[in-house]
Amino acid sequence: MDNRKNIAKTYDPKQVEDRLYKKWMDKGYFHAEIDKNKKPFTIVIPPPNITGQLHMGHALDNTLQDILIRWKRMQGYCALWLPGTDHASIANEAKIVEAMAKEGLTKEMIGREKFLERAWEWKKHYGGRIVEQLKKLGSSCDWDRERFTMDEGLSRAVKEVFIRLYKKGLIYRGERIINWCPKCNTSISDAEVEYEEQQGSFWHIKYTVKDSDEYIVIATTRPETMLGDTAVAVHPDDGRYRHLVGKKVILPLINREIPIIADEYVEKDFGTGAVKITPAHDPNDFEVGLRHNLPQIRIMNDDATMNENAGQYQGMDRYEARKRIVKDLEQLGFLVKVEGHTHNVGTCYRCGTVIEPLISKQWFVKMKPLAEPAIEIVKNGTISFVPERFSKIYFNWMENIQDWCISRQLWWGHRIPAYYCQECGHMMVDYDMPDVCPKCGSSRIEQDPDTLDTWFSSALWPFSTLGWPDNTEDLQYFYPTDVLVTGYDIIFFWVARMIFSGVEHMGKEPFKYVFIHGIVRDALGRKMSKSLGNGIDPLEIIDRYGTDALRFALTIGNSPGNDLRFSDEKVEASRNFANKIWNASRFVLMNFDDDIDFSKVDEGKFTLPDKWILSRINALTREVTENMEKFELGIALQKVYEFIWEEFCDWYIELVKPRLYDRDSEGRLEAQFVLNYVLGTAMKLLHPYMPFITEEIYTHLINDDESIMISKWPEYNEKYSFPEEEKKMRIVMDAIRNIRNIRAEMNVPASRKAKVIFVTADGENRNILMGGKSFFERLAGASEIAVQADKSGISSDAVASIIEGAEIYIPLEDLIDIEKEIERLEKEKANLEKELERVNGKLNNAGFVAKAPAKVVEEEKAKKVKYQDMYDKVVERLKALKKQ
Ligand SMILES: [Zn+2]
Numbered sequence: 001m002d003n004r005k006n007i008a009k010t011y012d013p014k015q016v017e018d019r020l021y022k023k024w025m026d027k028g029y030f031h032a033e034i035d036k037n038k039k040p041f042t043i044v045i046p047p048p049n050i051t052g053q054l055h056m057g058h059a060l061d062n063t064l065q066d067i068l069i070r071w072k073r074m075q076g077y078c079a080l081w082l083p084g085t086d087h088a089s090i091a092n093e094a095k096i097v098e099a100m101a102k103e104g105l106t107k108e109m110i111g112r113e114k115f116l117e118r119a120w121e122w123k124k125h126y127g128g129r130i131v132e133q134l135k136k137l138g139s140s141c142d143w144d145r146e147r148f149t150m151d152e153g154l155s156r157a158v159k160e161v162f163i164r165l166y167k168k169g170l171i172y173r174g175e176r177i178i179n180w181c182p183k184c185n186t187s188i189s190d191a192e193v194e195y196e197e198q199q200g201s202f203w204h205i206k207y208t209v210k211d212s213d214e215y216i217v218i219a220t221t222r223p224e225t226m227l228g229d230t231a232v233a234v235h236p237d238d239g240r241y242r243h244l245v246g247k248k249v250i251l252p253l254i255n256r257e258i259p260i261i262a263d264e265y266v267e268k269d270f271g272t273g274a275v276k277i278t279p280a281h282d283p284n285d286f287e288v289g290l291r292h293n294l295p296q297i298r299i300m301n302d303d304a305t306m307n308e309n310a311g312q313y314q315g316m317d318r319y320e321a322r323k324r325i326v327k328d329l330e331q332l333g334f335l336v337k338v339e340g341h342t343h344n345v346g347t348c349y350r351c352g353t354v355i356e357p358l359i360s361k362q363w364f365v366k367m368k369p370l371a372e373p374a375i376e377i378v379k380n381g382t383i384s385f386v387p388e389r390f391s392k393i394y395f396n397w398m399e400n401i402q403d404w405c406i407s408r409q410l411w412w413g414h415r416i417p418a419y420y421c422q423e424c425g426h427m428m429v430d431y432d433m434p435d436v437c438p439k440c441g442s443s444r445i446e447q448d449p450d451t452l453d454t455w456f457s458s459a460l461w462p463f464s465t466l467g468w469p470d471n472t473e474d475l476q477y478f479y480p481t482d483v484l485v486t487g488y489d490i491i492f493f494w495v496a497r498m499i500f501s502g503v504e505h506m507g508k509e510p511f512k513y514v515f516i517h518g519i520v521r522d523a524l525g526r527k528m529s530k531s532l533g534n535g536i537d538p539l540e541i542i543d544r545y546g547t548d549a550l551r552f553a554l555t556i557g558n559s560p561g562n563d564l565r566f567s568d569e570k571v572e573a574s575r576n577f578a579n580k581i582w583n584a585s586r587f588v589l590m591n592f593d594d595d596i597d598f599s600k601v602d603e604g605k606f607t608l609p610d611k612w613i614l615s616r617i618n619a620l621t622r623e624v625t626e627n628m629e630k631f632e633l634g635i636a637l638q639k640v641y642e643f644i645w646e647e648f649c650d651w652y653i654e655l656v657k658p659r660l661y662d663r664d665s666e667g668r669l670e671a672q673f674v675l676n677y678v679l680g681t682a683m684k685l686l687h688p689y690m691p692f693i694t695e696e697i698y699t700h701l702i703n704d705d706e707s708i709m710i711s712k713w714p715e716y717n718e719k720y721s722f723p724e725e726e727k728k729m730r731i732v733m734d735a736i737r738n739i740r741n742i743r744a745e746m747n748v749p750a751s752r753k754a755k756v757i758f759v760t761a762d763g764e765n766r767n768i769l770m771g772g773k774s775f776f777e778r779l780a781g782a783s784e785i786a787v788q789a790d791k792s793g794i795s796s797d798a799v800a801s802i803i804e805g806a807e808i809y810i811p812l813e814d815l816i817d818i819e820k821e822i823e824r825l826e827k828e829k830a831n832l833e834k835e836l837e838r839v840n841g842k843l844n845n846a847g848f849v850a851k852a853p854a855k856v857v858e859e860e861k862a863k864k865v866k867y868q869d870m871y872d873k874v875v876e877r878l879k880a881l882k883k884q
């Protein structure tokens with residue numbers, strides 16, 4: 001127990017954090033062992049990219065998860081925070097390709113097998129980095145259960161899901177319009193397309209009707225796609241074109257004849273009312289094409305150069321072809337006009353390249369049947385979004401959902417378990433590659449070269465990580481999980497897909513709450529970005545200020561779903577708070593005796609301040625727990641912060657000092673007990689937010705716990721509820737505050753004591769104020785205290801202030817030395833007279849007023865008003881003082 005006084009003089013996070021984290025790991029506190037006597041509480045981590053680097057977004061997301069899990073663990077739940085990483089196929093493949101390019105290599109040059117060897121090497125090299133960084137953040141994850149989206153178990157889950165959905169007819173392979181990124185050289189899903197406003201043009205082009213003088217004008221933003229037109233469409237009710245339906249137009253430049261068709265998809269009143277139909281390069285045209293049995297002519301290669309169907313433009317890049325086509329149309333007289341036009345252009349979320357909608361043979365998940373129950377489970381409240389408003393985004397996405405393109409032309413990822421007979425073309429979907437084709441008996445079988453969208457595996461994360469498809473004990477105990485903590489930017493990508501996957505494969509929601517947080521912005525409210533160079537590295541912050549300070553700054557005052565601003569001042573304030581706690585705790589510990597024995601505490605000796613602070617921490621415990629249950633973590637922290645800083649440090653410690661300093665004072669042991677109890681409870685309430693400093697302090701305090709991490713979360717304790725004493729103390733504190741304000745306003749030095757007279761007719765208040773005598777003397781510079789029922793005997797110039805139920809008077813001569821004050825004011829009066837004389841001299845000088853710039857004259861006039869005002873006040877004050 002004598003280590004209590006060995007506590008370091010100042011708090012140095014570097015001396016504490018790594019040591020404590022290691023202690024927690026060694027003791028196995030993070031590990032969640034199934035315990036049927038406890039209720040489970042489960043969070044699965046949003047798995048960061050295996051080669052990612054911890055950024056502020058991760059820091060916020062994981063701090064919030066750690067707060068919840070530490071809190072629930074202390075509440076006695078079997079709390080599991082399941083960690084892991086994601087293979088992030090598109091992002092990582094791009095990085096590996098980039099690195100290979102530096103060696104002059106391409107994927108094709110080294111082949112699939114060698115490429116994957118490199119990718120796994122890459123994973124081995126960088127894969128542990130983000131995990132180590134999460135540990136620096138204090139994350140209390142169950143590292144024994146760490147998973148990776150491409151580990152054996154999860155890969156099995158992915159295969160199982162693919163095969164199940166395929167057998168149910170919910171996964172199909174088909175020709176569809178997909179979003180193609182020519183730079184990443186892969187298809188991407190709708191959710192991966194980012195729209196940005198761009199300045200473009202509307203080109204109006206003339207299509208001549210065959211065997212006629214008539215022509216139809218169509219407008220397009222992508223004139224190069226006309227090479228793939230297979231019809232012109234008009235609305236069936238459009239009188240202008242009715243006579244032309246069924247006829248043909250001649251496509252300029254390549255002179256192909258295409259039909260004029262009628263389809264209700266066309267908007268009669270938009271533009272000319274006639275549109276070109278390019279089924280291979282536009283999702284709507286694709287649908288029209290299916291209805292009318294139109295051919296699909298793809299005119300571009302995967303790298304966005306024009307292909308053999310583009311005639312003379314073959315080999316050109318899409319934008320070069322566009323220029324040439326426009327020029328040729330103009331020369332041949334087919335270009336009617338060009339209009340400037342702002343439109344939303346889809347770009348690749350990964351590389352920013354403009355995506356090309358094009359027809360491609362891909363694998364899709366049929367979404368409608370999966371979306372319906374997933375919408376229902378949120379509508380009926382089984383899953384709640386926090387804050388609720390984010391459910392709208394979810395519903396909007398799910399209700400308008402298109403089939404999900406899941407195949408990617410990438411090598412790093414889960415390879416699609418489909419196999420093709422090279423002899424007869426028969427397709428098989430199976431767990432393993434079949435030896436022979438069941439149709440023709442050939443053994444020439446090849447697997448589909450594509451891999452699955454990364455989100456296909458992360459959609460299964462809440463159950464695949466717990467052992468699914470096996471019905472493991474973990475799965476039975478920890479599923480459904482409780483809370484998913486994530487940013488609003490991945491509601492489509494991830495949250496929505498986990499929900500329908502959980503419902504489909506587990507028959508149950510994957511989690512009960514989706515706790516959404518905002519993004520971390522810089523001090524000016526801007527998004528952190530590479531181009532602005534305003535990113536803040538959380539590891540650097542940890543290095544400079546400590547992990548607790550970072551976590552505090554990310555959480556304080558922040559509310560669910562809202563963005564927050566991060567600034568140096570904020571972390572500095574957080575560090576200052578840590579120092580304040582440290583100093584207060586050190587003071588408490590230094591005032592414990594070596595032979596302290598709380599079994600001898602006599603609760604009957606609790607004083608007014610003791611009961612007040614016990615009652616306050618009791619109320620705080622209840623409020624903070626309620627806030628946390630509503631995910632109001634920032635508000636809860638704010639309350640703990642204010643309690644520790646103001647009520648505990650600034651008030652209670654000051655109030656009990658005399659009892660501590662005097663070894664023989666009555667109630668000394670009780671004061672020590674209350675300090676230990678309240679500080680220990682406050683540390684517990686703060687622990688989820690600032691795990692390190694609270695552990696370091698708590699283990700120095702007097703208790704039976706080997707760690708605050710596994711100590712019991714405080715509960716409201718009726719025994720320590722003292723509403724009467726709280727009220728009394730509030731009156732005393734209000735009075736002290738008011739007296740201090742008066743003294744501060746009048747610049748009264750601390751050494752100067754003054755008599756304080758309270759006037760109150762209320763007998764109870766009278767007792768309360770008399771009882772506070774020693775506090776007024778010590779904390780409010782009172783020389784003596786009087787409490788009386790009326791104002792008799794109080795001089796009219798006494799300084800007054802009012803608190804609830806009483807008036808406060810302090811005789812003026814007690815606060816200031818009247819002779820000296822008169823002397824000072826006389827001097828000030830003389831100075832002001834001089835100033836006024838100078839200003840008046842200037843303003844009465846006609847030459848100055850005429851010649852000086854108007855602004856200068858105005859300034860002088862303003863000065864005159866100001867000095868006159870000050871002068872009047874000084875004179876008035878002097879008059880009052882001289883009356884004494
Ligand atoms: Zn891209």
Ligand SMILES: [Zn+2]
Pocket residue numbers: 421422423424425426437438439440441442
């Ligand atoms: Zn075959």
